[in-house]
Amino acid sequence: MNPVATRAEQPSSSSAEASTDSEVNADSLFEHDEIKATQIADDGLSLVIAYCKDGNPPGTDELRTLPEEAKDLLHQWDSLQLKDDILYRKYHRSDGTTKYLQLVLPGRLRRQYVQRLHADLGHFGQAKTCEAVAQQVYFQGWQHYTQLIVKTCTICQMSQRGRQAPRQTPLRPMREFRPMAVLHADLVGPIPAGSNFKGQTGFQYMLSVVDSATRYLCFCRCEIRLQIR
Numbered sequence: 001m002n003p004v005a006t007r008a009e010q011p012s013s014s015s016a017e018a019s020t021d022s023e024v025n026a027d028s029l030f031e032h033d034e035i036k037a038t039q040i041a042d043d044g045l046s047l048v049i050a051y052c053k054d055g056n057p058p059g060t061d062e063l064r065t066l067p068e069e070a071k072d073l074l075h076q077w078d079s080l081q082l083k084d085d086i087l088y089r090k091y092h093r094s095d096g097t098t099k100y101l102q103l104v105l106p107g108r109l110r111r112q113y114v115q116r117l118h119a120d121l122g123h124f125g126q127a128k129t130c131e132a133v134a135q136q137v138y139f140q141g142w143q144h145y146t147q148l149i150v151k152t153c154t155i156c157q158m159s160q161r162g163r164q165a166p167r168q169t170p171l172r173p174m175r176e177f178r179p180m181a182v183l184h185a186d187l188v189g190p191i192p193a194g195s196n197f198k199g200q201t202g203f204q205y206m207l208s209v210v211d212s213a214t215r216y217l218c219f220c221r222c223e224i225r226l227q228i229r
Helices: 032-039 044-052 059-065 069-075 107-120 126-134 144-153 154-160
Strands: 080-083 086-094 099-105 183-188 203-213 217-222
Touching: 032 044, 032 086, 032 107, 044 069, 044 080, 044 086, 059 069, 080 099, 107 126, 107 144, 126 144
Parallel strands: none
Antiparallel strands: 080 086, 086 099, 183 203, 203 217
16 A cells, blocks of 8 residues: 555545535545545445445435445435545534545555554544544544554553553562572473473473572473462
8 A cells, every 4th residue: 555645636526415615634645546446346335436426325225235334324425425436424514514524434444544644643542543533534433443543552552651550569678588598480381392302202381490599590391381379
């Protein structure tokens, strides 16, 4: 997919309802031809585009047979608009005028679009990212989808912005500091199957024990994972 930084052209169009007081609100993150081809390749959106080109919505009986996403859009028939064969949804003000157009985003482009927009915003939180998405694109379940993208963002998780730092067990002074008084144990594995220098097989775990005072290290091989209580 080829990101671009220029606004999509606004040529003459056929639509379910003509719009004269709005234009596409945000720059597209994809090439015009790529968006057009991806919408046509989408099973639900291709049907909606066909109805918009015909100029007549489907009847009630016909609507029941269509995919859920197509039904969701066709129920908003008066808000749909085609520009150069690309499907948009009008976002209306309270007085009924069109505030801006939302690109109806096909499923194949959603993850990349929302992730790119979230990054371009500076990794804002869920509320601001959802607000930006609503001003540019529309698809069924867009809000929950956007919140999930932000929630699982690796960069946001690493920075832990807006979240409480994980709790840590408080450190305690060591009262005993003599050999074998305090031991630290760790279970390593599973280790890839193989054999040792003695030809022994079946050992997939290694229990390592370190003496805190002398740093003496001891290993114990284990065939199965131990349940430490």
